[in-house]
Amino acid sequence: MITALKRIVRAGFVGFWRNAFVSIAAIFVMTVALFVIGATMMIDTLLGVSLENIQDKVDINVYFVPNAEQMDIDSLQRSLEALPDVESVTFTSREQALAEFTERHKNDEVIMQGLEELGDNPLGASLSIRAKETSQYEGIATFLEDQKAAEDPSKPLIDEVNFVKNKEAINKLTAIIQAVEKSTFIAMVILVLASVLITFNTIRLAIYTTREEISVMRLVGASNMYIRGPFMLQGIMYGLIAGVLALLILYPIVLYLGPATEQFFQFNLFNYFVTDFGYIFAVLVGTGIVLGMVSSAFAVARYLRV
Amino acid sequence: MIYFDNVSKRYSDGRSVALDGVSFQVAPKEFVSIVGHSGAGKTTLLRMLIAEDRPTEGQVFFESIDVHKIPRSKLPKYRRKIGTVFQDFKLLPHKTAYENIAFAMEANGRSDDEIAENVPQALALVDLEDKVWNFPGELSGGEKQRVAIARAIVNQPDIIIADEPTGNLDPIATYEVVQILKKINDLGTTVIMTTHNKGVIDELGRRVITMDEGRIVRDDNEGKYVL
Numbered sequence: 001m002i003t004a005l006k007r008i009v010r011a012g013f014v015g016f017w018r019n020a021f022v023s024i025a026a027i028f029v030m031t032v033a034l035f036v037i038g039a040t041m042m043i044d045t046l047l048g049v050s051l052e053n054i055q056d057k058v059d060i061n062v063y064f065v066p067n068a069e070q071m072d073i074d075s076l077q078r079s080l081e082a083l084p085d086v087e088s089v090t091f092t093s094r095e096q097a098l099a100e101f102t103e104r105h106k107n108d109e110v111i112m113q114g115l116e117e118l119g120d121n122p123l124g125a126s127l128s129i130r131a132k133e134t135s136q137y138e139g140i141a142t143f144l145e146d147q148k149a150a151e152d153p154s155k156p157l158i159d160e161v162n163f164v165k166n167k168e169a170i171n172k173l174t175a176i177i178q179a180v181e182k183s184t185f186i187a188m189v190i191l192v193l194a195s196v197l198i199t200f201n202t203i204r205l206a207i208y209t210t211r212e213e214i215s216v217m218r219l220v221g222a223s224n225m226y227i228r229g230p231f232m233l234q235g236i237m238y239g240l241i242a243g244v245l246a247l248l249i250l251y252p253i254v255l256y257l258g259p260a261t262e263q264f265f266q267f268n269l270f271n272y273f274v275t276d277f278g279y280i281f282a283v284l285v286g287t288g289i290v291l292g293m294v295s296s297a298f299a300v301a302r303y304l305r306v
Numbered sequence: 307m308i309y310f311d312n313v314s315k316r317y318s319d320g321r322s323v324a325l326d327g328v329s330f331q332v333a334p335k336e337f338v339s340i341v342g343h344s345g346a347g348k349t350t351l352l353r354m355l356i357a358e359d360r361p362t363e364g365q366v367f368f369e370s371i372d373v374h375k376i377p378r379s380k381l382p383k384y385r386r387k388i389g390t391v392f393q394d395f396k397l398l399p400h401k402t403a404y405e406n407i408a409f410a411m412e413a414n415g416r417s418d419d420e421i422a423e424n425v426p427q428a429l430a431l432v433d434l435e436d437k438v439w440n441f442p443g444e445l446s447g448g449e450k451q452r453v454a455i456a457r458a459i460v461n462q463p464d465i466i467i468a469d470e471p472t473g474n475l476d477p478i479a480t481y482e483v484v485q486i487l488k489k490i491n492d493l494g495t496t497v498i499m500t501t502h503n504k505g506v507i508d509e510l511g512r513r514v515i516t517m518d519e520g521r522i523v524r525d526d527n528e529g530k531y532v533l
Contacts, residue, residue, distance in 0.1 A: 007412050018400065216396050220457065221386035222413030224379070 004226060012233030015210070022206040023238065029202045030242035030292065031249070033195030034284050038250045040188040041283065042269060047184060049267040051177045060131075060140055060163040064124045065156050066094065072157050076147065077127055083143065085136035090128040097123040124159055137163055199291050203238070204299040207231055214303040228300045235296030239288030246284050307464070307496065308332040308355065313364035315350055315520075324350040325361065326520035332498060334464075337491040339507055340500045341531055342517035348500040351517075352467050355498075356388055357381055386414055389458030389466045389495075393473035395450045397442040403429065403453045404438045410457045428456040432486050448479025455486055465496040472503055480506060507531040 016023050064073055080089050098121045105111040131137050141163040148158045217227045258270025315325040325347045332338050340348045353359035354366050357373050366373040376384050397406050407428055411421045429435055432452035442450055458466055472480040484506050491497045507514055514529025515522055
């Protein structure tokens with residue numbers, strides 16, 4: 001038993017080296033396949049994050065005029081908090097609003113210069129209201145519009161309620177992202193299937209070159225497992241190497257894309273790659289190993305049939 | 307030790323018949339030649355015996371075992387009782403003569419010590435001690451066939467099946483190969499050989515089964531090549 005295992009392992013390694021060219025071809029094809037799987041994983045993660053971000057951003061903001069009285073704002077906040085549909089109300093002071101604005105646009109020279117020229121803080125305080133359910137925003141918005149309408153025109157308080165303006169954009173973005181997610185999912189399934197088929201065919205081709213050897217092995221009474229073993233081991237080695245190579249190719253790409261995704265999605269792809277490396281490694285290398293092993297087993301089975 | 311009981315093989319088109327009600331027995335230590343034209347069913351007969359092919363009717367027994375009732379997982383073990391030699395040698399081109407023979411023993415799970423001991427013996431039996439480390443491409447047809455025979459006998463099978471072993475060989479190599487098969491038979495191994503070489507049969511003077519169109523037409527104990 002141990003002798004057989006030893007021989008299977010040795011035959012696997014010898015076969016790998018002796019057919020180096022075929023091995024390299026198989027590894028190359030599998031690397032591409034696994035890279036495609038890895039890349040779709042990254043894209044899928046980004047899309048998921050951006051959908052979450054957007055859904056998270058659904059809220060109603062009430063902007064007050066810059067000279068609004070704190071007392072009036074407080075009383076509006078209290079009456080909002082009294083509404084049953086409201087989950088939370090967050091107050092942002094004028095100073096906080098300015099600080100956030102400056103932080104967000106610190107890389108934009110023009111805006112920063114404009115702000116400096118103004119001298120005064122042009123921003124008003126605001127309340128950010130979050131409903132318990134997305135569908136409840138409509139009612140809260142109506143309540144706020146009523147409040148605004150009831151104001152004394154000579155002494156305005158509410159500058160703008162941004163729900164109506166955001167609503168369409170939010171709905172549209174959500175629809176776009178969901179459509180993109182759906183199509184990437186379909187694309188991913190097709191790509192993964194294509195990768196599996198290409199890998200399977202490459203390995204079958206690799207084994208085709210040794211079919212004589214397989215028939216001789218059967219002739220001399222080698223057991224099926226003894227025949228299949230070295231090929232499956234080779235498949236595992238292809239998958240392992242291809243998985244590692246795919247990760248090595250992905251690394252500089254996410255490293256390069258990291259800052260860009262940080263800005264665009266508020267999500268650093270490189271950090272994700274680093275923190276979830278174990279998971280990504282397991283998926284890619286695991287897929288490679290299983291794919292290589294199963295492909296080899298199937299390919300050899302063709303020549304084992306009586 | 308081998309019994310063919312009314313074995314027929316028809317192909318799926320329903321008309322072509324490879325074997326038609328073939329019955330015969332082979333006793334231990336016999337040397338049986340099967341002769342006949344191409345397509346007479348000689349090779350099909352041998353394929354039945356190593357369970358590469360199934361009969362449409364009838365049974366094939368090896369001792370008390372019904373060959374075609376052996377479960378697929380047990381087939382390799384069964385095939386180890388049979389050494390096979392083919393017209394086209396079926397040697398592994400990337401292995402030396404020694405490695406080709408050792409390979410058969412490794413596949414059977416024999417120990418390294420046994421391999422080191424038995425391979426040279428098998429090569430000595432076929433007179434190839436001086437070609438141990440040559441690759442098949444460096445050997446003549448007769449030498450290749452002798453390596454193939456050494457590989458077939460190295461696991462000490464109960465029976466050797468040789469399908470046209472001299473088909474690709476010149477007269478001298480043919481003579482050598484037949485002498486080796488005779489020697490193996492004298493050492494106690496049953497041999498079943500197919501051929502259409504008249505000279506080989508007439509020289510051997512052993513049992514001859516003559517086939518034609520899937521049927522046995524003659525079975526003589528000290529037969530001649532009659533067709």
